[in-house]
Amino acid sequence: MKQTLEIHDLWVNVEGIPILKGVNLTVPRGEVHALMGPNGAGKSTLGKVIAGDPGYEVLRGQILLDGEDIVELEPDERARKGLFLAFQYPVEVPGVTIANFLRLALQARRGEEVALGEFYGKLQRAIETLEWDEAYVTRYLNEGFSGGEKKRNEILQLMVLEPAYAILDETDSGLDIDALKVVAKGVNTMRGPNFGALVITHYQRLLNYIVPDVVHVMMDGRIVKTGGSELALELEERGYDWLKEEVGA
Amino acid sequence: MNETVTSLSLEDLLRGSERRGEPDWLRDARERAWQIFEQLNWPTRKNEAWRYTDLDPTWFALDLEETGPAELRQRDELPRAVRERLAESDAEAALVFANGRLVHAALPQELLEKGVVLGDLHAALRNNADQVKGALYQAVTETGLQGPEDKLAALNAAFWSYGVFLHVPAGVALETPVGVFHYASEGGKLGLSRTLVTLGANVEATLIEEYLSPPLERTHVATGEFLLGPGARLRHAGVQTWGAGVRHFHRQRALLERDAVLNDLAVNLGGSLARTEVASELVGPGADSEMLGVYFAGAGQHLDHYTTQHHVSAQARSDAYYKGAATVNGRVVYQGLIQLEPTAQKTDAYQTNRNLLLSREARAESVPQLEIAANDVRCSHGSSTAPVDEEQLFYLATRGIPRAQAQQLLVAAFLEEVLGRVPLERLRRHVAHVIEARLGG
Numbered sequence: 001m002k003q004t005l006e007i008h009d010l011w012v013n014v015e016g017i018p019i020l021k022g023v024n025l026t027v028p029r030g031e032v033h034a035l036m037g038p039n040g041a042g043k044s045t046l047g048k049v050i051a052g053d054p055g056y057e058v059l060r061g062q063i064l065l066d067g068e069d070i071v072e073l074e075p076d077e078r079a080r081k082g083l084f085l086a087f088q089y090p091v092e093v094p095g096v097t098i099a100n101f102l103r104l105a106l107q108a109r110r111g112e113e114v115a116l117g118e119f120y121g122k123l124q125r126a127i128e129t130l131e132w133d134e135a136y137v138t139r140y141l142n143e144g145f146s147g148g149e150k151k152r153n154e155i156l157q158l159m160v161l162e163p164a165y166a167i168l169d170e171t172d173s174g175l176d177i178d179a180l181k182v183v184a185k186g187v188n189t190m191r192g193p194n195f196g197a198l199v200i201t202h203y204q205r206l207l208n209y210i211v212p213d214v215v216h217v218m219m220d221g222r223i224v225k226t227g228g229s230e231l232a233l234e235l236e237e238r239g240y241d242w243l244k245e246e247v248g249a
Numbered sequence: 250m251n252e253t254v255t256s257l258s259l260e261d262l263l264r265g266s267e268r269r270g271e272p273d274w275l276r277d278a279r280e281r282a283w284q285i286f287e288q289l290n291w292p293t294r295k296n297e298a299w300r301y302t303d304l305d306p307t308w309f310a311l312d313l314e315e316t317g318p319a320e321l322r323q324r325d326e327l328p329r330a331v332r333e334r335l336a337e338s339d340a341e342a343a344l345v346f347a348n349g350r351l352v353h354a355a356l357p358q359e360l361l362e363k364g365v366v367l368g369d370l371h372a373a374l375r376n377n378a379d380q381v382k383g384a385l386y387q388a389v390t391e392t393g394l395q396g397p398e399d400k401l402a403a404l405n406a407a408f409w410s411y412g413v414f415l416h417v418p419a420g421v422a423l424e425t426p427v428g429v430f431h432y433a434s435e436g437g438k439l440g441l442s443r444t445l446v447t448l449g450a451n452v453e454a455t456l457i458e459e460y461l462s463p464p465l466e467r468t469h470v471a472t473g474e475f476l477l478g479p480g481a482r483l484r485h486a487g488v489q490t491w492g493a494g495v496r497h498f499h500r501q502r503a504l505l506e507r508d509a510v511l512n513d514l515a516v517n518l519g520g521s522l523a524r525t526e527v528a529s530e531l532v533g534p535g536a537d538s539e540m541l542g543v544y545f546a547g548a549g550q551h552l553d554h555y556t557t558q559h560h561v562s563a564q565a566r567s568d569a570y571y572k573g574a575a576t577v578n579g580r581v582v583y584q585g586l587i588q589l590e591p592t593a594q595k596t597d598a599y600q601t602n603r604n605l606l607l608s609r610e611a612r613a614e615s616v617p618q619l620e621i622a623a624n625d626v627r628c629s630h631g632s633s634t635a636p637v638d639e640e641q642l643f644y645l646a647t648r649g650i651p652r653a654q655a656q657q658l659l660v661a662a663f664l665e666e667v668l669g670r671v672p673l674e675r676l677r678r679h680v681a682h683v684i685e686a687r688l689g690g
Contacts, residue, residue: 051647054639079649091644095662104658105648140662157648 002067003029005050005083005165005196010061012042012049019045021221023061029164029196032187034207034232036200037218038240043200044088046218047169050198051085052078065165080109082164086154086171088200093141098153099123101141102160109161119160126159130186147174155186166190166197172206184209204236217243257313259283262407265315269371274382282391282406289400298397301582301614302524302553308468308496309404311439316411319351319369327353330461331432339675340428340457342367347432349411349440363421370412370443380416384447388474388502394528395502395559402500405441405472412443415456419449419478426455426484426673433495436465444473448481448509455484457676460519464492473501477509479533484512486676490683491519493549499525502557505565507533514671517544517552517573518683528557531565531593541671542571543664545684546579546611553582558600560593560623569600572667574660575611576688584616587630591622600630605663607637607656657688 005027012020019042027033037043049056050063052075062069070078093101103119127134130152142150151171158166168187172180187197187210199210207215207229215231216223219240224247225231235243262283266276291306292299324335331345331353342360344367345353351369360367366377373381391406393399413429431442448454460469469491477483489497497520503511517523529538538558546552558567567587575581583602604613615632637659645655661681668677 053643074652075643075646076649076651076655079647083647085647087644087647091638091640093641093644093659093662095665096658101645101648101650101658104654105645105650108649108651108654161648 006064008062008064011059012045013057013059019221023223025216025223027165027196027198030193031213032191032197032199032210033214033216034199034201034212035216035218036232036235041218042221043218044169047085047167047200050167051075051083084158084161084163084166086158086166086168088169088173090142090150090154092143094143096141097138098141099137102157106161122160126156129159129189130156131182148176148179151175151183152179155183159186159190164194168197168199170200170202172201172203180206181209204232207232219244219247257408271374275374278386278391279407282403285391285398286400286403286407289398289403291400298555298584302551309439311437311468313408314349314410314438314440316349321354322352324353328432328434331430334430334459334461337675337679338428339425341425343428344413345430345432346411348435364418365421366414366416367427368414370414370445373414377416380447381414381445384476385445388476388504389472389500394500394526394557401470401498405443405470405500409441409443409472412445415446417448417452417454420451422453423455426457429456429458431460433462433467436467438467440467440469442471446475446483448477448483450478451480453482457486457488459488459490460497461490462492462495464494466494468496470498475503477503477505477511479507480509482510486514486516486673488516489519489523493521495520497523502528502530503538504530504532505536505538508535509533510537512539513541515542516680521549522551524553526555528559529567530559531562531567534562534564536562536565538567540569541667543667543680544573544581545660545687546575546581547687548577548579550579556585558587558598560589560596560598563592563594566597570667572603572664574605574607574663575613576607578610580612582614586618586620587628589621589623589626593623594625596623596626598628602632604634605637605660606634653689657685660684660688
């Protein structure tokens with residue numbers, strides 16, 4: 001079995017307007033890739049399309065999860081196959097506690113009952129890594145959370161659900177430096193041969209703490225450049241304009 | 250129009266009353282009710298209160314379910330559905346009626362010794378004659394709750410065939426709920442039940458009434474009369490989980506004397522059509538009526554609710570909060586009335602209705618109303634109807650939770666605001682399970 005998340009020639013419209021124009025990208029398990037680019041390049045759209053957001057219209061292309069095309073699958077089916085999207089703007093769900101929801105999600109992912117003891121063990125370890133307060137898990141999902149708490153909660157879910165591939169959509173936005181470090185620590189504990197990640201970010205800052213194996217740059221709906229972690233530093237220093245000229249975007 | 254589609258007649262009424270050995274006053278009351286029933290037309294959509302619900306007179310042209318002497322059985326001989334509910338209930342005192350007949354009665358010795366009466370209303374007419382005579386038809390009269398005369402209330406007042414009597418003497422607090430189970434397994438019947446609750450001063454009691462059956466064609470008209478003495482506290486839950494095909498009509502009214510507190514919960518989940526009318530009359534200062542409702546309508550279901558908060562006394566409080574959801578082509582209706590008499594100064598009265606729609610074909614109607622004849626009051630009402638939040642569904646889906654289960658979660662979360670106010674944990678769980686089962690997954 002292939003152990004990659006592959007995007008092939010992906011074209012996507014939003015309300016009739018082309019946003020993704022032939023994206024090609026491969027993230028193997030065991031690697032963390034960064035996806036950078038200016039605002040409006042289509043980075044977040046790509047993340048949502050991979051997760052299966054019904055608001056987007058896929059015109060053409062494939063999304064291959066370990067070799068299987070998941071373009072036609074529902075978002076929950078994709079998640080059960082090992083995909084995870086950490087939202088840029090996590091949704092508030094009043095009335096549903098984190099603990100209750102997360103246990104259901106883990107059971108859905110595994111397709112079987114998960115004993116309370118095992119579940120709380122996992123939850124406990126994740127909470128410790130994220131230097132969080134246990135009381136949060138009895139609160140309603142994201143309700144009244146600050147921006148930082150919401151992001152921490154996304155990483156908590158990531159750690160408990162242990163997906164094969166995670167897409168982190170601007171997880172750094174709205175975080176102060178301490179929160180950023182903690183969130184990065186959570187993601188770094190996930191790193192290993194069975195986990196691949198695509199870290200979408202506008203700034204290089206997060207990549208000081210989650211050092212990527214590969215950096216892709218997206219502009220105007222396409223991947224225009226791919227390089228090592230030094231590419232992120234170069235973009236931080238020089239901005240995106242030189243690259244625009246270079247690729248003619 | 251004076252339709253007599255029903256098979257009922259005055260002769261039947263008088264014969265039945267005599268056969269059961271009822272006292273003259275009751276026979277006369279039944280006869281009065283019969284006359285009102287005969288005079289009134291069936292409500293149509295032209296009646297404001299029935300604007301969203303079609304009523305078909307043939308639903309009442311079924312065989313009247315006659316009661317008979319009690320046939321008491323042990324718990325393990327009861328129908329399975331009832332056994333399971335009893336096992337899941339905290340009730341130590343319980344009555345079970347099957348097809349209009351009392352089949353199980355449990356009342357702990359300790360409560361007997363305190364003077365608590367729980368039993369068949371017919372038996373109470375003999376054993377507690379004065380108490381019943383002074384109370385029956387007080388809260389719900391032969392003409393209905395209040396306001397316009399009500400043919401269905403008259404039908405029940407004339408022909409009710411079985412009933413419940415719960416009396417708790419002054420100062421007694423019941424530690425566990427009283428459970429009453431209305432079970433039916435025979436189709437083609439018209440069932441008419443009446444529940445009478447009288448609480449002395451400073452009583453504390455909880456009464457849970459459940460209606461359950463397999464799927465069958467049947468009509469049930471239930472009436473509840475609650476008389477709360479000064480400082481009495483009653484928590485009541487009416488849990489309608491009839492099988493598909495049943496039509497359920499419920500009339501309930503509580504009279505609250507000084508400092509009395511009612512916490513009512515109406516749950517409508519079953520049947521094909523249900524019309525639930527719940528009213529409180531705040532007779533004494535310091536009285537407090539909380540009327541909660543939760544409902545869920547699935548394929549082919551029509552669930553209609555009407556609440557009335559009638560403030561007669563000054564310095565009383567009332568709050569109606571009904572929340573429900575509908576899916577497929579289910580339809581839900583809520584109408585509520587806050588009515589303040591000129592005497593009802595310093596009233597606090599609130600009314601809220603919220604609906605959640607899970608499909609495009611599901612529909613909700615919501616009509617809150619205020620009638621205020623006093624000027625120094627605090628009143629508010631609000632209503633809303635919204636589709637289920639697709640962003641929330643997507644968020645839950647990206648965690649692997651299938652759509653049906655995500656909908657269950659969101660419906661449960663939506664109803665939590667109401668159910669969370671009810672400190673009956675096992676009942677809450679039951680309601681959640683019934684809704685989960687209805688949503689599949």
